[in-house]
Amino acid sequence: MRLGYPAAAIRAxxxxxxxxxxxxxxxxxxxxxLAAVCRRDLIEARGCVTGARVVVLAGAGNNGGDAxxxxxxxxxxxxxxxxxxxxxxxxxxxxxxLRAAGGDIEPLGAESAxxxxxxxxxxxxxLGTGASGSLRAPLDTFIAxxxxxxxxxxxxxxxxxxxxxxxxxxxxxxxAVGAVHVRADRTVTFGGHKAGxxxxxxxxxxxxxxxxxIGLDLAPFRPTVEAPEPADLAVGWPFPQPDxxxxxxxxxxxxxxxxxxxxxxxxxxxxxxxxxxxxxxxxAPDEVTAAVLDRCPxxxxxxxxxxxxxxxxxxxxxxxxxxxxxxxENRSLPLVIDAGGLGLLTRPLETTCIxxxxxxxxxxxxxxxxxxxxxxxxxxxxxxxxAVRAAQAFEGxxxxxxRRTIVARPDGSVVAPPPGPAALxxxxxxDVLTGILGALLATTAEHRVAERxxxxxxxxxxxxxxxxxxLAGLAVTVHGLAGHRTTHASGLPAAVEDIVLGLKAGxxxxxxxxxxxxxxx
Ligand SMILES: NC(=O)C1=CN([C@@H]2O[C@H](COP(=O)(O)OP(=O)(O)OC[C@H]3O[C@@H](n4cnc5c(N)ncnc54)[C@H](OP(=O)(O)O)[C@@H]3O)[C@@H](O)[C@H]2O)[C@@H](O)CC1
Ligand SMILES: [K+]
Numbered sequence: 001m002r003l004g005y006p007a008a009a010i011r012a013x014x015x016x017x018x019x020x021x022x023x024x025x026x027x028x029x030x031x032x033x034l035a036a037v038c039r040r041d042l043i044e045a046r047g048c049v050t051g052a053r054v055v056v057l058a059g060a061g062n063n064g065g066d067a068x069x070x071x072x073x074x075x076x077x078x079x080x081x082x083x084x085x086x087x088x089x090x091x092x093x094x095x096x097x098l099r100a101a102g103g104d105i106e107p108l109g110a111e112s113a114x115x116x117x118x119x120x121x122x123x124x125x126x127l128g129t130g131a132s133g134s135l136r137a138p139l140d141t142f143i144a145x146x147x148x149x150x151x152x153x154x155x156x157x158x159x160x161x162x163x164x165x166x167x168x169x170x171x172x173x174x175x176a177v178g179a180v181h182v183r184a185d186r187t188v189t190f191g192g193h194k195a196g197x198x199x200x201x202x203x204x205x206x207x208x209x210x211x212x213x214i215g216l217d218l219a220p221f222r223p224t225v226e227a228p229e230p231a232d233l234a235v236g237w238p239f240p241q242p243d244x245x246x247x248x249x250x251x252x253x254x255x256x257x258x259x260x261x262x263x264x265x266x267x268x269x270x271x272x273x274x275x276x277x278x279x280x281x282x283x284a285p286d287e288v289t290a291a292v293l294d295r296c297p298x299x300x301x302x303x304x305x306x307x308x309x310x311x312x313x314x315x316x317x318x319x320x321x322x323x324x325x326x327x328x329e330n331r332s333l334p335l336v337i338d339a340g341g342l343g344l345l346t347r348p349l350e351t352t353c354i355x356x357x358x359x360x361x362x363x364x365x366x367x368x369x370x371x372x373x374x375x376x377x378x379x380x381x382x383x384x385x386x387a388v389r390a391a392q393a394f395e396g397x398x399x400x401x402x403r404r405t406i407v408a409r410p411d412g413s414v415v416a417p418p419p420g421p422a423a424l425x426x427x428x429x430x431d432v433l434t435g436i437l438g439a440l441l442a443t444t445a446e447h448r449v450a451e452r453x454x455x456x457x458x459x460x461x462x463x464x465x466x467x468x469x470x471l472a473g474l475a476v477t478v479h480g481l482a483g484h485r486t487t488h489a490s491g492l493p494a495a496v497e498d499i500v501l502g503l504k505a506g507x508x509x510x511x512x513x514x515x516x517x518x519x520x521x
Contacts, residue, residue, distance in 0.1 A: 001232050002209070004195030004225030004416075005218060007129040007172035013191065013216040024093070026214050027062060030190040031069030031094075033212030034123075034164060037188045038074060041160055042121060050078030055119035056098075059126040059168075060089040066190075067125020067164050068094025072101035082119075084112045086126050086139060113142060117149035121160050124182045128165035129172050129194065140180045143169065147183070163187040166194055167205045173224075174384065175202030183207075191216035198227040198416045200383055200404045227416045228473040230481060236474050238443040240276065249278030250442035253306035255324050255341075256431070257288035257314040264314025264339075264431045266292050267496055269299055271435025272310070274503040275478070277442045281306055283320050307445035308334045310438030312341025313431040325349065334441040334468060338434040345369075348395035354407075354441075354468050356399045356434060359383070362390055369393040388412050399437075399472045401430060407472045415473035420480030421487045428496035429479075436503070437475040444471060478503065 005013075017026060042052050056071040058064035068083065068091055075081040081103035083090075088107070095105060106112065116122055126139065135143070150159060161184045166172045169181025175196035187197060187206035191214045196202035228236070240249055252272055257265015265288035272280050273296050281300045282292055289301040309328045311321045321341050328335040329350040337345065338356045345355065346368050357365055359379040366386070367373045370393045379386045380402065387400040387408035399407045403425070407415035482502030 002193050002198055002225075002227040002229065003218075003223035004193045004198040004227060005221055005223050006195055009218070009221040010172075010191055010194060010216070011129055013218050013221060017215070023062075026190075027065050027094075028069065029214045030165075030212055031066045031073070033190070033210075033214075034066055034162070034188045035070040035073035037186065037210050038070060038121060038123065038162055039077065041162065041186065042074075042079070045160060046120065048078075049074060052079040052121060053119045054079045054081045054121045054123065055116045056081060056083045056103075056123045057086050057116065057126050057168075058083050058090055058094070059128075060087040060091075061128070061130045062091060063128030063130065063164050063166075064125045065091030065094040066128075067123050068098045070123060070125075070164075071103055072097040075101040075103040079121075082106060082115065084108055084116060086112075086142065108138065108142060113145035113149050116146040117152075117159070119159055121162065122146075123162050123164060124168050124184060125164040126168040126182070131166070131168070131172070134178050135169055135180060139168075140178075143182060144180050160185050161207075163206060165189050166197065167202075170196055170202040170205045172196045172202075175199030176382070177201040177205055181205055186210060188212060190214050192218045193225075193227075195223070195225045198225045199414070200402075200406065200416075203404065203416070203419075222413075224413050225416050226413070226470065226473065227418070228470070228477050229418065230477060233474060233477065236470060238440065240443075244278070246278035247305075250308070250439070250445060251279040251281060251304075251306045252277055252438045252442035253281045253283065253303075253309045253324060253327075254435075254438060255283050255309070255311040255316045255320045256434070257282075257284040257292075258316050258340075259285055259287065261314035262288045262291055263428065265289075265316075266295060267428045267431040267500065268310065268313045268435040268438070269296055270500045271432040271503060272439040272442075273298065273435075274500050275436045275439035277439040280439075283324070284316065288314075306333065306442070308336075308438060308441035310336045310338070310434050310441070312338035313434050315340040318344070328353070334445055336434055336437045336441060338430060345394065352396075352468055354397040354399055354437065354472055355394065356401060356430065356437070356472075357390075358401045358430070362386060362398070362400055366390055366393065384408070384414055388414065397469045397472065399476070401433070405476045407469045407476070409469050413469075415469045417473045417476040418480055420476075420483040423487045424480065424483040424499070426496055429483075429499065432482075432496060432499050432503075433475060433479050436479055437472055440471045440475050441468070 042049050056067045071081045083105040163184035167182040167184045172194040185207040188210045197206045256268040265284045269292050309324045311324045334352040387406045391398045391408040391410045404419045482499045485502040486498035
């Protein structure tokens with residue numbers, strides 16, 4: 001689990017070390033980690049460091065200092081390093097080290113953009129956590145000119161861009177990006193992940209993340225973003241235990257599918273069953289249950305006791321959905337509400353609940369719960385702010401679906417799972433997610449209380465995995481993995497059915513098979 005901190009928290013964690021005079025040591029440690037990543041990438045791309053054309057874009061502060069010391073390291077190892085002094089002032093010791101190692105320094109000028117575009121490796125050390133406001137001229141023009149020149153080179157082997165701490169133009173705390181910003185293949189960040197590197201906008205600009213430990217103590221600070229990774233499934237997934245029977249493993253009540261949309265009932269059911277649970281009770285019209293039983297004969301179509309509810313895919317019967325919601329509230333059962341169920345939400349619910357709108361549905365939801373409703377485009381441009389707003393208005397967890405799904409809690413913190421493949425943007429994909437999430441809620445409902453501080457409480461997690469927002473993050477992670485798996489296996493975009501098969505095949509990671517009967521390894 002990657003934990004993201006606001007820039008202010010990272011700077012506050014640095015402060016006692018700086019006060020103790022350890023600033024230069026921190027910078028040397030950061031720069032050494034950065035240089036190691038640069039060397040590894042160069043060796044991977046071209047076999048060696050010697051002779052590599054490297055351009056260091058250095059700003060005036062410590063971010064530039066990191067880049068200059070890393071540039072000195074590469075220069076000592078035979079790379080041809082040129083520094084562009086982008087803001088007209090350089091970190092003095094870093095600049096001296098670079099010169100002593102044989103590197104060149106040039107002021108920003110007309111030649112800087114084409115020079116940068118020709119480099120094999122560009123190190124972006126212009127701005128880090130000290131950035132404020134939008135990019136000042138001529139910095140913005142230079143970055144745009146470089147990117148235009150680089151895309152116009154027609155070179156078969158694209159240059160690598162490594163950002164120092166944060167790509168320039170990305171807000172380290174919110175991930176907001178301006179029209180012009182650095183797009184990196186990799187970002188080497190120091191001390192702790194900046195929240196903005198894990199959020200929409202910033203995460204795409206940052207590329208792969210590498211974290212260099214510089215000895216910061218972040219324990220006193222609360223992360224604002226948790227970003228699950230596939231490896232977290234091995235810890236957080238509710239694996240069946242040997243002493244379980246079908247009722248203790250978890251029973252999901254599902255209200256999905258209708259005369260108009262029978263397929264949604266089938267897809268949600270198939271996904272829940274493939275995810276694994278003790279029993280699934282489906283409440284739907286006969287034509288839906290008949291199709292489901294044909295494919296999933298283990299499904300029970302009678303009402304009865306359940307441990308969690310999932311309602312909404314495929315425009316189900318309103319009365320059935322209302323009954324499920326009331327029962328969830330009366331018995332304090334966890335509940336996922338999707339699609340057709342969202343229209344019933346006009347007030348906060350009296351139970352643990354997660355709702356899963358896409359941007360358009362979030363607009364409608366906000367319209368029923370608040371005043372000052374955003375447009376769909378505004379939600380898509382700033383999903384985090386609007387998901388948090390909805391979570392606060394609804395007093396519950398919101399999973400705002402999109403290319404990067406964001407799970408927001410009312411306290412303003414978010415879970416940001418990795419994005420799935422583009423192939424997941426297809427009708428029925430959301431039904432599958434609801435099925436996975438419903439199965440997870442059912443299978444964690446029973447041991448929620450007993451294991452609250454149990455094996456899920458890993459030192460590197462800020463909360464137990466039975467937290468509904470984390471479970472949603474894991475559900476999205478598995479959904480994405482299943483999509484990736486089927487996309488890659490066939491070489492063709494996945495159909496929704498393939499995504500369910502991807503779940504079944506169990507590669508969706510640690511989720512099935514590999515770790516049966518064990519947890520927390
Ligand atoms: N401290 C530590 O312990 C460690 C810090 N480390 C590293 O230091 C980084 C933070 O360094 P930092 O604080 O020096 O700020 P930094 O990001 O280099 O930028 C400041 C400069 O940018 C300028 N500027 C600002 N906004 C601008 C804009 N929109 N457009 C244009 N210019 C703008 C600003 O100008 P000013 O506002 O002062 O006029 C000033 O000159 C951190 O990310 C990490 O990489 C590591 O070595 C580990 C140890
Ligand atoms: K940077």
